[in-house]
Amino acid sequence: MLSAEALAGLPEIAPGADLAALIAAHAELRDGDVVVVAHKAVSKAEGRVRRLAEVTPGERARELAAAHGKDPRHVQVVLDETAELLRAERGVLICVTHHGFVCANAGVDASNVAEPETLILLPEDPDGSARRLRARLRELTGAAPAVVVTDSFGRAWRHGQADVAIGIAGLAPLEDWRGRTDSHGRELRATWIALADQVAGAADLARGKDSRQPVVVVRGLERHVLPPDDDGPGAAALVRPASEDLFR
């Protein structure tokens, strides 16, 4: 049985907030739990925000902004977070971030920010953020749940966004059945399962999108949670390198 439940009553996350302490105060965590955190809460706590008033757009940002009907300062922040701009069409900038994630606007986001004119960036090192949260949760609670940091990404060929894992500590990002056989002794086709992305999506189903519920506790995945001293390879293992990518 899988379950996912959003934590109620978390306050607005301020820069420097001890996010793990807030989570620990609102949940009875156990070993084998997976704590799924929307990246905005992490980024706010880490101060990964930019004030538009402090941004001076460069020439490329001004050109792209003019072509796509955007604020040039906002575009400059997106470019600052971008390693490669894959597409700029119909008002959408599809970027490869410095982490290697392919997503719209390099994950830069204006929503759910308390102060106006402020943008939220992705954490600088989301796997590191997840590892620090896991370590701090263990320190505070004695339990060693896995931690998954998420964002909502669009998909190439399907409408809508789905939540994916951008940072992971203590959960296997992929479940590898390659070379193993099914109940009839035949090789399995779906053999390399993006476990952590499915966890991210399941967690999103448990929260209200308009409410302040950045944290969801998922249970029933004990078999995939790594021992306390093993954080695993992180969400970096989910990034398909450009050399293997047939679609960029």
Next chain:
Amino acid sequence: MLSAEALAGLPEIAPGADLAALIAAHAELRDGDVVVVAHKAVSKAEGRVRRLAEVTPGERARELAAAHGKDPRHVQVVLDETAELLRAERGVLICVTHHGFVCANAGVDASNVAEPETLILLPEDPDGSARRLRARLRELTGAAPAVVVTDSFGRAWRHGQADVAIGIAGLAPLEDWRGRTDSHGRELRATWIALADQVAGAADLARGKDSRQPVVVVRGLERHVLPPDDDGPGAAALVRPASEDLFR
């Protein structure tokens, strides 16, 4: 609280099987439930299989098979299910199916088939399959759960496969927050959520990949389940048309 639980004890699905009756016999279904069914069970019940011994490969199938180290009969079946071949590289055929889905091998699959040398196709009309299952479940149980038919698809930029909805009856495929605002009155960024794909992924987490657990009951999504007489637009609404696709 979201929950997902796989049905235990389902028999191997034979051609012509009354899948809804098997599900109804193994679950206590309620209005507001979402019954998630791996497409293989649906395809087997519908007889959507091909025997390799009855396939004569054409010239294109023989060429592709030679170039990618595959069985030419298998490739012929893939081509029969394909509207457009997007990529053929490194042994992988990325296809647009007749339904418009972009996936490897047009969803044609050799695993978990009882008889050797048999391939399982996607249902011909997965939304229709979901609607028939929903209607039959209602007839048998009096409850009108939603039905989601799933497959495991790879993703352009991320490793691993995640389950997605290929057929839907009675569940909103997308949750549309476009134009709505967040708790600070700002427009939301992740505003068009691929709800049914996230449900597919959540359900996959609840089942053992090597076991015969094609059916998972998901609870806690009552607000997204449509009234008994409204099946909604189906998974067709999740397909991004070629005209809007930046990556093919």
